[in-house]
Amino acid sequence: MKIHSDLLAALIFLGFGTVAVAIGSGYGFGSAAALGSGAMPMLVGAGLCAMGAVQLLQTAAARRAGQQFVSAFPRRELGPLLLILAAVLAFGLLIDRLGLLPALAALVGISWFADSSGRKREMLAVMVCVGALLVAIFYFGLGIPFRLVSWRF
Amino acid sequence: MDLFSSLAMGLQVALTPTNLLYCLMGVTLGTAIGVLPGVGPIITISLLLPLTFGLTPEASIIMLAGIFYGAAYGGSTTSILVNLPGEAASAVTCIDGYQMARQGRAGSALAVAALGSFFAGTVGTLIIALAGPPLASIAMRFGAAEYAALVFVALLSTAAMTRGGVVKGIGVALLGMAFGTAGSDVSTGMFRFTFGIPELRDGVEFAVLAVGLFAVAEIIGNIGEPQGDAVSSRNIGRLWPSREDFRRSWPAVLRGTGLGSLLGVLPGAGLAMSSFTAYMMEKSVSKDPSRFGQGAVEGVAAPESANNAASQTAFIPTLLLGVPGSPTMALMLGAFMIHGVQPGPRMMGDHPQLFWGLIVSMWVGNLLLVVLNLPLIGLWVRLLRVPYHWLYVFVLAFACVGVFTLSSSQFDIYSLVFFGGLGYLLKAAGCNPALFILGFILGPMFEENFRRAMTLSRGDPMVFLERPISLTLVLIGVAVLLATTTSFVRRGRAEATD
Numbered sequence: 001m002k003i004h005s006d007l008l009a010a011l012i013f014l015g016f017g018t019v020a021v022a023i024g025s026g027y028g029f030g031s032a033a034a035l036g037s038g039a040m041p042m043l044v045g046a047g048l049c050a051m052g053a054v055q056l057l058q059t060a061a062a063r064r065a066g067q068q069f070v071s072a073f074p075r076r077e078l079g080p081l082l083l084i085l086a087a088v089l090a091f092g093l094l095i096d097r098l099g100l101l102p103a104l105a106a107l108v109g110i111s112w113f114a115d116s117s118g119r120k121r122e123m124l125a126v127m128v129c130v131g132a133l134l135v136a137i138f139y140f141g142l143g144i145p146f147r148l149v150s151w152r153f
Numbered sequence: 154m155d156l157f158s159s160l161a162m163g164l165q166v167a168l169t170p171t172n173l174l175y176c177l178m179g180v181t182l183g184t185a186i187g188v189l190p191g192v193g194p195i196i197t198i199s200l201l202l203p204l205t206f207g208l209t210p211e212a213s214i215i216m217l218a219g220i221f222y223g224a225a226y227g228g229s230t231t232s233i234l235v236n237l238p239g240e241a242a243s244a245v246t247c248i249d250g251y252q253m254a255r256q257g258r259a260g261s262a263l264a265v266a267a268l269g270s271f272f273a274g275t276v277g278t279l280i281i282a283l284a285g286p287p288l289a290s291i292a293m294r295f296g297a298a299e300y301a302a303l304v305f306v307a308l309l310s311t312a313a314m315t316r317g318g319v320v321k322g323i324g325v326a327l328l329g330m331a332f333g334t335a336g337s338d339v340s341t342g343m344f345r346f347t348f349g350i351p352e353l354r355d356g357v358e359f360a361v362l363a364v365g366l367f368a369v370a371e372i373i374g375n376i377g378e379p380q381g382d383a384v385s386s387r388n389i390g391r392l393w394p395s396r397e398d399f400r401r402s403w404p405a406v407l408r409g410t411g412l413g414s415l416l417g418v419l420p421g422a423g424l425a426m427s428s429f430t431a432y433m434m435e436k437s438v439s440k441d442p443s444r445f446g447q448g449a450v451e452g453v454a455a456p457e458s459a460n461n462a463a464s465q466t467a468f469i470p471t472l473l474l475g476v477p478g479s480p481t482m483a484l485m486l487g488a489f490m491i492h493g494v495q496p497g498p499r500m501m502g503d504h505p506q507l508f509w510g511l512i513v514s515m516w517v518g519n520l521l522l523v524v525l526n527l528p529l530i531g532l533w534v535r536l537l538r539v540p541y542h543w544l545y546v547f548v549l550a551f552a553c554v555g556v557f558t559l560s561s562s563q564f565d566i567y568s569l570v571f572f573g574g575l576g577y578l579l580k581a582a583g584c585n586p587a588l589f590i591l592g593f594i595l596g597p598m599f600e601e602n603f604r605r606a607m608t609l610s611r612g613d614p615m616v617f618l619e620r621p622i623s624l625t626l627v628l629i630g631v632a633v634l635l636a637t638t639t640s641f642v643r644r645g646r647a648e649a650t651d
Contacts, residue, residue: 006583009320009321009582009584012232012324012328012579013327017331020331024334027343031612032607033608033610034608034612035607035608037340037343038343038345040334040600040604041331041334041345041346043461044331045331047323048327048328048331051323051327055321077373077376080376084369084549084573085190087549088359088369088552088566088569089566091557091566092570095563096271096425096563101418103553104550104554107549107550112546114372114373114376114424115376115545126543126546126547129547129638130547130550134551134554142204144558
């Protein structure tokens with residue numbers, strides 16, 4: 001079964017809705033005159049589940065009517081998705097350990113390959129530009145005390 | 154305090170050198186990102202949110218507001234010159250604006266757009282200044298029940314009006330509300346959805362959420378899209394509109410301004426809707442509708458005035474009621490709250506400097522846009538040659554460093570990865586992540602007032618229907634919902650029987 005956008009929406013709503021109700025019920029609903037901490041999460045979660053269910057029914061009806069669906073995840077977007085998220089993650093992992101400049105280099109080095117139209121030689125130039133601009137804006141301009149390069153493991 | 158002394162005080166705040174500088178930075182940056190396709194005001198404002206911590210509230214709000222209305226301006230420039238709308242709000246300007254450019258009347262089109270926008274901006278500013286005090290005194294009488302009902306209506310009608318269907322709209326707004334409940338409960342102090350992570354005790358950091366959902370997720374989506382690069386520099390022609398263009402455009406500017414001012418106040422309507430509606434209206438009142446699409450100057454004047462007027466009056470519900478009508482306004486509200494200012498009926502009395510300073514700065518900003526932009530058009534067009542694969546790397550790096558400066562915590566960066574992924578999923582599911590932001594901002598407001606109203610009424614839910622203002626609001630919400638679902642059901646049935 002292909003995951004198309006309507007089905008994906010239903011799954012997101014049902015998933016988060018169930019979690020909200022399940023965890024929210026632990027906080028206590030309270031009474032109508034004194035709603036507890038769990039009331040809002042449970043109400044919102046129930047609403048999410050309801051929207052998910054309606055969406056699921058609509059999808060089923062559309063499927064019966066013979067509607068064709070396209071996958072919500074086109075193959076050409078998967079590469080960029082993983083590379084961009086990996087680039088941000090790498091930045092987070094390196095910023096405290098190696099400092100700002102190495103973290104930025106990793107960020108540019110990984111995210112560069114998310115788009116196939118850039119050439120490798122260009123990448124170095126962009127890396128230098130991004131490093132220089134951001135250091136100028138944040139380190140000198142705003143005076144935020146970053147460690148530019150450090151070694152802490 | 155009367156109107157003039159208020160405006161004079163605003164002028165004093167707006168014209169201090171620092172604030173003027175930030176206003177200039179805001180409108181210039183706004184124009185630049187309005188020109189660039191793929192980078193819009195929502196991304197830019199969310200990217201700059203972390204940086205505004207260090208500024209005074211006046212300077213940061215003035216700058217962020219400048220980005221918001223400057224973007225609408227930049228979008229129209231590229232629509233006219235190269236048929237590329239930088240923003241959805243100026244897409245309709247392409248139709249006649251680009252035709253005018255092809256006929257060698259680009260200068261005239263640009264000038265009409267600029268002057269029309271300036272006029273509309275001035276009227277919008279005046280409307281806020283005039284409507285502010287009386288509206289605030291009405292809103293002062295709002296109790297918890299009214300506020301809960303108001304938030305309910307704002308969320309519902311925005312959800313109902315976005316593309317992708319009511320179910321997805323309401324669903325994604327609810328999802329935002331669910332994330333809004335994370336952190337410590339204001340009434341009981343209980344930690345909710347913190348999963349034992351100390352960083353989550355204050356709730357999800359708004360700036361991180363915004364950057365992740367918009368900047369990071371947007372980049373992923375844009376890279377997948379094939380990029381068209383049709384850049385041509387052409388002769389702009391003379392800048393001053395001809396007498397004929399003037400005669401045709403001023404009534405259109407008036408109508409566009411009126412319509413835009415009205416639509417800007419409504420929750421969910423937004424800039425794009427106001428410019429499209431203005432274009433349609435212009436076409437229907439015209440004696441010769443066939444001229445539209447062939448370079449009719451009214452087709453530039455009306456939508457440009459409408460979206461600029463709407464971008465000003467959109468501040469009315471945000472500033473006076475504390476309830477934003479659009480996702481961009483939700484970001485602005487977030488910016489106010491970062492500085493500990495709660496917009497609402499009391500804002501005018503508690504923070505008169507900020508309120509009137511912002512309003513006058515919008516007028517000053519519009520003037521700066523007219524004066525600065527016309528000579529800089531060549532520069533803006535050249536900006537279009539920046540390839541996207543340079544731009545996104547810079548935006549991503551800026552996003553990461555900006556978020557890290559919030560509290561120097563790696564956790565914020567990991568949250569950024571999470572919200573980037575979530576934003577991508579929401580877009581893949583056809584849900585508008587902007588509604589998520591609206592739900593996130595309005596959720597806690599709704600919860601607080603809903604619980605208070607229920608307590609005051611001793612648990613009787615009829616309180617929302619017994620008070621006249623609250624009843625009216627609830628009825629409006631139900632009406633909007635019925636109108637959209639019934640047409641939706643009709644469409645669904647039609648599809649099923651086909």
